[in-house]
Amino acid sequence: MTNQPTPSAADRAAGQEENRTPAGALQGIRVLDLSRVLAGPFCAMILADLGAEVIKVESPDGDDSRHFGPTVNGESGYYRLFNRNKYGITLNLKDDKDRTRLLDLVKNADVVIENFRPGVMGRLGIAASTLLEVNPRLVVVSISGFGQDSALRNAPAYDLIAQAMSGLMSVTGWPGGQPTRAGVSLGDLIPGLYGATAALAALQERHLTGQGQHIDIAMLDSLVSILESVGMRALHGEEPTACGNDHAMSTPFSTYRTKDGTVAIAIAGDRLFPRLTQALGREEWLMDERFSEQTRRNTHPVEFRAALEDALSTRTTEETVSLLQEHEVPVSEVYSVTDALTNDYARARGLVAVEPDGFATLASPIRLTGSVQPRPAPKLGEHNDRINEWLTSSSAVADLAPISSTKPGV
Numbered sequence: 001m002t003n004q005p006t007p008s009a010a011d012r013a014a015g016q017e018e019n020r021t022p023a024g025a026l027q028g029i030r031v032l033d034l035s036r037v038l039a040g041p042f043c044a045m046i047l048a049d050l051g052a053e054v055i056k057v058e059s060p061d062g063d064d065s066r067h068f069g070p071t072v073n074g075e076s077g078y079y080r081l082f083n084r085n086k087y088g089i090t091l092n093l094k095d096d097k098d099r100t101r102l103l104d105l106v107k108n109a110d111v112v113i114e115n116f117r118p119g120v121m122g123r124l125g126i127a128a129s130t131l132l133e134v135n136p137r138l139v140v141v142s143i144s145g146f147g148q149d150s151a152l153r154n155a156p157a158y159d160l161i162a163q164a165m166s167g168l169m170s171v172t173g174w175p176g177g178q179p180t181r182a183g184v185s186l187g188d189l190i191p192g193l194y195g196a197t198a199a200l201a202a203l204q205e206r207h208l209t210g211q212g213q214h215i216d217i218a219m220l221d222s223l224v225s226i227l228e229s230v231g232m233r234a235l236h237g238e239e240p241t242a243c244g245n246d247h248a249m250s251t252p253f254s255t256y257r258t259k260d261g262t263v264a265i266a267i268a269g270d271r272l273f274p275r276l277t278q279a280l281g282r283e284e285w286l287m288d289e290r291f292s293e294q295t296r297r298n299t300h301p302v303e304f305r306a307a308l309e310d311a312l313s314t315r316t317t318e319e320t321v322s323l324l325q326e327h328e329v330p331v332s333e334v335y336s337v338t339d340a341l342t343n344d345y346a347r348a349r350g351l352v353a354v355e356p357d358g359f360a361t362l363a364s365p366i367r368l369t370g371s372v373q374p375r376p377a378p379k380l381g382e383h384n385d386r387i388n389e390w391l392t393s394s395s396a397v398a399d400l401a402p403i404s405s406t407k408p409g410v
Helices: 009-017 039-050 077-082 096-107 128-134 159-166 186-209 221-224 228-237 275-280 294-299 299-313 317-328 338-340 344-349 384-393
Strands: 031-033 052-056 088-091 111-114 141-146 213-218 254-255 261-266 331-333 353-356 360-362
Touching: 031 039, 031 096, 039 052, 039 077, 039 088, 039 111, 039 141, 039 186, 052 096, 077 360, 088 384, 096 128, 096 384, 111 186, 128 141, 128 213, 141 186, 159 186, 159 221, 186 213, 186 221, 213 221, 254 299, 261 317, 275 299, 275 317, 294 299, 317 331, 338 344
Parallel strands: 031 052, 031 111, 052 088, 111 141, 141 213
Antiparallel strands: 254 261, 261 331, 353 360
16 A cells, blocks of 8 residues: 655645635645735735735734725725735734734744835844744745845835836936836836745745745845846947837837827837738838838837828827728727726726625736635734634644634634
């Protein structure tokens, strides 16, 4: 008879949940989210959306983002977006008793996510090294402005500061204009994505080594890493500058005026260009030495824009989009945010999710058999009693069943 491997705590947890709800991709993975506002909560939200059991740990005063707009039925829509699918407890980490409760949770956690300023966790007595002593299999994801060991480690960091320091703002906006912040908080969102990816990679590494680790993610590093073509051009002798909606290496690749509005047209290379000339009845562009090849169009962007907008001037935006789509030219009208959330595509793809209490939120773009349906973010301290009972009733804190398998507390 072949000996069967002893199931892990995660395997047993998954088995206990098997008949309750559809299994999430990360079922059996427990995450402690000690973070606040955006980068850390977004990182934890991604894992929660994939089925991890995420416990959000807040101070008794709560996450600052509970007071951010928009307010929906008396609650922060911002907070609800980034903290869905989580359980919520309050702990005063300056209190010995509450720190002990946290360490009890750490003993049975797989991942801890935090975005305190470097050094704060140490002063609280819960440095990453301390947590790894308590649980050597733990993965600790630290997201900070400038990393755990740089000369700027103690400098305050916000999205705007990270965007300014990364060079991103210098290439965003119109030529000769003011450096411009991207319209969403990429300085927080990109490290959140990297943090979730790194956590999953570290969990896989743990399967091989049996050891956890401390992951150091910096907002500034993360933004610099996505500078793509502008970063590579800067590394190899060019100083990129803002060019509005144009692409520095492709023409036409921008927004262009029509009879009654604006369209976006994106043609990279020369393969699609003949389709544009045919659609607009401007085949002569293929013979024009200024326009016939992309490298030449790139050196005559002002002249080509004038020629293209002249060809579009007799057509409405709707007519232009329909005509170019018919010729398989990449084109779109420029939508408002409301349009993007309510158009036919958004409805068909489910870009907006509705939680059980009717709250509309942005859906996860990740489509897995193990994705989970959104559940409302916890109210402040909502699961304190439930998790206290869960901790104290277990005969072995290091082998806690899923929270969802216990009865709700008061």
